[in-house]
Structure formats: structure tokens, C-alpha cells
Amino acid sequence: MKLITYQTRTLETRIGVLAGNLAVDIVRLGAAGGIELPGTMLDFIDAAPASVERTRELLKELEGRWPVGVATPASNVRLLAPIPRPRKNIFGIGLNYVEHVAESARTLDTSKDLPKQPVVFSKPPTAVIGPDDAIRHNARITQQLDWEVELAVVIGATATRVDEDAAMGHVFGYTVLNDISARDCRRAGQWIFSKGQDTFAPMGPYIVTADEIPDPHNLDLWLKVNGAVKQQSNTRHLLFKIPALIADISSAITLEPGDIIATGTPSGVGAGMDPQEWLWPGDVVELGVEAVGTLRNHVVAA
Numbered sequence: 001m002k003l004i005t006y007q008t009r010t011l012e013t014r015i016g017v018l019a020g021n022l023a024v025d026i027v028r029l030g031a032a033g034g035i036e037l038p039g040t041m042l043d044f045i046d047a048a049p050a051s052v053e054r055t056r057e058l059l060k061e062l063e064g065r066w067p068v069g070v071a072t073p074a075s076n077v078r079l080l081a082p083i084p085r086p087r088k089n090i091f092g093i094g095l096n097y098v099e100h101v102a103e104s105a106r107t108l109d110t111s112k113d114l115p116k117q118p119v120v121f122s123k124p125p126t127a128v129i130g131p132d133d134a135i136r137h138n139a140r141i142t143q144q145l146d147w148e149v150e151l152a153v154v155i156g157a158t159a160t161r162v163d164e165d166a167a168m169g170h171v172f173g174y175t176v177l178n179d180i181s182a183r184d185c186r187r188a189g190q191w192i193f194s195k196g197q198d199t200f201a202p203m204g205p206y207i208v209t210a211d212e213i214p215d216p217h218n219l220d221l222w223l224k225v226n227g228a229v230k231q232q233s234n235t236r237h238l239l240f241k242i243p244a245l246i247a248d249i250s251s252a253i254t255l256e257p258g259d260i261i262a263t264g265t266p267s268g269v270g271a272g273m274d275p276q277e278w279l280w281p282g283d284v285v286e287l288g289v290e291a292v293g294t295l296r297n298h299v300v301a302a
Contacts, residue, residue: 001056002206002293003173005041005084005130006077013080015041017059018206022071026055032067033058041083041207042258045172048156052209081130081203082175083154087258089122090152090201091249092179094191096239096264103272118240118248121191123179123262127201131295135180136199136302137281142182145279145299148265149223149231149287151216152177153242154207159255167246170255173209174216176295177262178202178223178287180279183271202285202297203260213291217241221266223287225279231287233266240264 002018015038017024026044030037035054038044044051062070095115129135137145156172180200185193213219216235223231240248245261255261270277279285281301288294 001052001059001209001212003041003044003082003209004206005080005082007080008072008077013084015039015044017055018074019059019063019071021074022066023074023077024059024066024071025069028067028070029055029058029062032062032070042087045154045156045257048172048257079131079205081128082205082207083203083258083260084128084130086125086128086260087256089124090127090177091259091261092121092123092191092195093240093245093262093264094119094121097233097237097266098239099237099267103267103269114239118245120249121195123192123196123201126198127196129199129202129297131202131205131297133202133297134199134300135202135279135285135297137279137299138197138302141197142184143278144183144271144276146181146183146270147223147225147230147279147285147287148179148181148269149221149289150177150179150262150265151219151221151235151289151292152203153216153245153261153263155246155255155259155261156210156257158257159246159250162247162250164243164247167243168210170246171210171242172257173207174213174289174292175203175207176205176287176289176293177260178285178295178297179262179265202295204295205293208292219292220290221288223268223285225277225285226283230270231266231268233268235263235289237266238263
């Protein structure tokens with residue numbers, strides 16, 4: 001299923017399922033079927049897998065004969081980030097594609113050696129924005145605003161000290177994330193001020209449940225700026241695969257339902273270009289991950 005958080009024309013925030021060109025309201029779907037379903041994405045994930053199974057059953061039962069108020073044309077709603085306010089910081093993974101390690105070593109003073117363990121940083125919940133929202137460029141702070149397309153993993157079950165062979169059982173689904181970075185805001189090797197500024201985590205347009213993605217390690221991903229392709233790769237080139245990331249993080253930090261891991265970006269970031277390229281007000285960034293979705297945002301002056 002493609003799960004969405006959206007705003008109606010009356011500015012209500014709802015969660016739903018994208019079914020073709022319709023946004024199907026999950027709470028009203030449940031009411032039509034005589035059951036109570038959660039009204040926020042985090043609550044829906046908390047209630048999984050039962051919430052997913054019940055929603056899927058009702059979709060199949062009522063498809064094509066939707067009760068009044070259950071289904072709305074998707075064109076009539078505004079998509080938000082699927083998790084508009086994560087419970088805690090997004091876990092970012094740096095230097096997780098071999099070619100990106102090489103380009104970063106050339107231009108960002110990082111090590112040319114492949115990491116022996118995942119490089120983990122974070123982006124606060126206030127960084128999250130949704131489809132078509134504006135990425136804010138604060139010229140007083142940065143002149144080096146950069147892009148990074150990433151497959152993001154949404155955790156569905158609490159994970160503490162999980163072994164790699166059990167890790168995928170803790171995945172709820174996947175979404176697309178743009179790890180916006182102010183390259184000139186790194187501080188003594190620390191990345192959070194560079195990567196955690198407001199609007200620096202565009203996410204969406206939906207969460208695709210894990211059952212729809214049989215192999216997350218064989219997905220094309222790409223990014224364009226003003227229509228020009230900048231990044232193009234495949235998740236098969238991840239240095240540390242998803243089970244390794246879950247096992248590593250959960251060895252010391254408990255992963256909870258709704259937590260997000262952005263798995264890293266391939267080569268083709270602006271800092272790696274010759275000459276270097278940066279985002280500026282008026283630019284449009286489009287990015288996508290095969291079978292997961294396409295995300296579009298524009299840059300504005302802050």
C-alpha cells in the first residue's frame with residue numbers, strides 16, 4: 001500500500017491510502033467497515049501489522065463502491081510528508097556508496113578509505129517538509145546548499161540489539177528523502193548543523209509498505225535539478241545494506257516504530273561537480289526511487 005498524510009481543502013490533516021487517483025481516508029474507511037483505525041501515521045505504524053491487514057481487507061471489500069466521504073480525488077488534497085513530525089531525529093547515513101566516498105574525499109576533506117562501520121548522523125524533526133514544500137536557502141548561513149537523493153527506511157517494530165538476519169522483520173516500509181546539506185556549515189567534523197537546518201529533510205510523497213518492495217537493494221534512484229540529471233544509481237551499490245544499518249544502530253540505540261533511517265546517497269552531489277554546483281532560490285529539485293515514489297521541491301530565499 002501507498003500510505004499518505006494529507007490536508008483537505010478544509011485544512012484537516014488526515015491519513016489515507018493512495019488508490020489509483022483517489023485518496024482513501026483510513027479512519028472513515030474503518031468506520032465504514034465497522035472497525036476503528038488509527039488517525040495518524042505514527043499511530044497507524046504503532047498498530048501494525050494489524051492496522052495494515054485490516055486496511056487492506058477493507059480496501060479490497062469496498063473498492064469501486066466507496067461510501068460517501070471515504071474517497072477523494074487525490075488532485076483535491078495536498079500531500080504532506082508521510083510522517084510530518086517524527087518522534088525523534090532521523091538517522092542519516094554518510095558515505096554509504098563507494099563512488100560518493102571517493103567524490104567526498106576529493107571535495108569535502110573526508111577520508112578516501114571506505115568506512116569500516118556505518119557513519120551515522122542525525123536530522124531533527126523540524127527539518128522535515130513534504131512534497132512541493134519550499135527548501136529554505138538562508139544566504140546569511142550558507143553559500144553551498146547541496147542535494148542528496150536517498151532511500152529512507154521506516155521502522156515498524158521496536159529493535160534493540162537486533163541481528164542482521166532478523167533486521168528486515170523490523171521494517172514497516174520505505175519512502176524517499178532528500179538529504180539537503182549546507183556544505184559550508186560543517187563544524188569540526190560534526191554534521192548536524194550542516195544537515196539539520198529547517199526544511200533540510202524533504203520526504204515523501206508516501207510510505208510504501210515493505211510487502212510491496214521485495215528487494216530494496218535493487219532499486220534505481222535519481223535526482224534532477226531544473227530538469228538536468230545530477231544523480232543516477234541503484235541501491236545495490238549501498239556499502240552497508242539495510243540489515244547492517246539496523247543491526248548497527250540498534251546495537252546501542254533502540255529503534256522504535258516510525259523511526260526513519262536515510263540510507264545514504266550515491267555520487268553526483270553538487271560538491272562533487274567540477275566546478276561545484278549549488279542550489280539557489282528559484283531552483284527545482286526532483287528525485288525518485290524506483291517503486292517508492294517521486295518527490296519535488298523548490299528552493300526559496302529565507
